[in-house]
Amino acid sequence: xxxxxxxxxxxxxxxxxxxxxxxxxxxxxxxxxxxxxxxxxxxxxxxxxxxxxxxxxxxxxxxxxxxxxxxxxxxxxxxxxxxxxxxxxxxxxxxxxxxxxxxxxxxxxxxxxxxxxxxxxxxxxxxxxxxxxxxxxxxxxxxxxxxxxxxxxxxxxxxxxxxxxx
Amino acid sequence: xxxxxxxxxxxxxxxxxxxxxxxxxxxxxxxxxxxxxxxxxxxxxxxxxxxxxxxxxxxxxxxxxxxxxxxxxxxxxxxxxxxxxxxxxxxxxxxxxxxx
Numbered sequence: 001x002x003x004x005x006x007x008x009x010x011x012x013x014x015x016x017x018x019x020x021x022x023x024x025x026x027x028x029x030x031x032x033x034x035x036x037x038x039x040x041x042x043x044x045x046x047x048x049x050x051x052x053x054x055x056x057x058x059x060x061x062x063x064x065x066x067x068x069x070x071x072x073x074x075x076x077x078x079x080x081x082x083x084x085x086x087x088x089x090x091x092x093x094x095x096x097x098x099x100x101x102x103x104x105x106x107x108x109x110x111x112x113x114x115x116x117x118x119x120x121x122x123x124x125x126x127x128x129x130x131x132x133x134x135x136x137x138x139x140x141x142x143x144x145x146x147x148x149x150x151x152x153x154x155x156x157x158x159x160x161x162x163x164x165x166x
Numbered sequence: 167x168x169x170x171x172x173x174x175x176x177x178x179x180x181x182x183x184x185x186x187x188x189x190x191x192x193x194x195x196x197x198x199x200x201x202x203x204x205x206x207x208x209x210x211x212x213x214x215x216x217x218x219x220x221x222x223x224x225x226x227x228x229x230x231x232x233x234x235x236x237x238x239x240x241x242x243x244x245x246x247x248x249x250x251x252x253x254x255x256x257x258x259x260x261x262x263x264x265x266x
Contacts, residue, residue, distance in 0.1 A: 007168045011176045018183035018203060027195045034199050037180070041206055044176070047168070048217040053209075053228050060232050065202065065239050072243045073195055076250050099182070106178055110171040135222045136229065147233045154237035161244035164251075 006047055013040035027078045031069050038062040052129045173214035180207035194249065194256050198242055205235050 017036035024030045038061045045054035136144055184207060187200030209228045216224025246256070253261055 003168055007172065011172075014176065015179055015183070018180050021196075021199065021203065022183060022187050022190065027193055027199075030196050030199055034203060037203060038206060041210055044173070044210060045213050048173070048213050050213045050217065050225050050228075053213055053225050056229070056232060057209075060236060061202075061206070065236055068239055068243055069195065069199065072246060076195075076247065076256065078193065078195060078256055099186075103178070103182060107175045110174045110178070111169075131222055132225055132229070135226045140226050140230075143230060147230060151233065151237055154240050158240040158244040161241065162247045 003047060006043070010040040010043040010047070013037075014044070025080045027073045028070065031066060031073060034069075035062050035066050038066070052132045170214055170218045174211060177207045177210040177214070180204075180210065192257050192259060194246055194258050194261070197258065198239070198246065202235065202239065205231060 014037050017033040017040065020033040021030045021037070024033065038057060042054045042057040042062070045051075045057060181204050184200045184202075184204035187203065188197055191197050191200060209231055212224040212228045212231070216222065216228075249261060250256060255261070
């Protein structure tokens with residue numbers, strides 16, 4: 001019961017943050033609502049027993065990546081978003097009802113017709129950092145090493161792209 | 167005991183919000199944040215399936231997705247800074263020429 005309650009609290013926070021991201025005009029407000037979404041997703045990961053993922057979600061996503069976003073928003077002095085032109089009428093008439101219908105259909109299919117509708121063992125805490133590390137450094141060693149090359153390339157690319165051309 | 171499908175529905179809703187933001191927003195930074203929202207939604211699916219089948223591979227994949235997302239956001243924000251230097255705008259409707 002407590003798990004259901006926590007799930008719905010975090011889910012409501014995440015969806016509210018996602019909708020607020022769409023509704024806000026200023027990029028800083030959107031960034032702050034994205035941080036709310038990421039924090040509540042960290043709560044959902046904790047409920048699923050993925051404690052390592054929850055912690056790096058907070059550290060990497062809500063910490064590092066969002067700091068980068070906020071930094072760039074402030075660096076570029078981004079103001080209120082300007083609307084250019086009107087949206088298409090076809091999108092308003094057909095698009096939103098179609099999206100709603102598709103969403104309802106998808107939710108119905110996932111909830112009612114899902115053969116694997118077994119309950120998730122919440123709070124089992126089977127994903128600690130130790131077992132993740134054993135996975136990461138034995139079967140996934142090669143992809144793990146490749147990501148280090150990827151990050152090196154990304155660092156160099158970011159430096160080259162953001163450099164002032166004199 | 168929360169069923170798996172609830173997590174999948176939440177993930178689908180967040181992904182749909184990300185797609186909608188990608189389509190309707192005009193600020194390039196907000197569009198980029200919508201992409202991050204979509205990546206987060208997929209991560210939730212990964213972790214939910216990993217918990218369902220008691221396999222850690224899903225969580226390892228989430229780790230890789232986070233690494234790639236971090237690299238992507240660093241490069242993407244550098245591109246945004248470069249675009250802003252040349253165009254003096256963040257509106258994607260005004261960034262419609264390959265060459266100045």
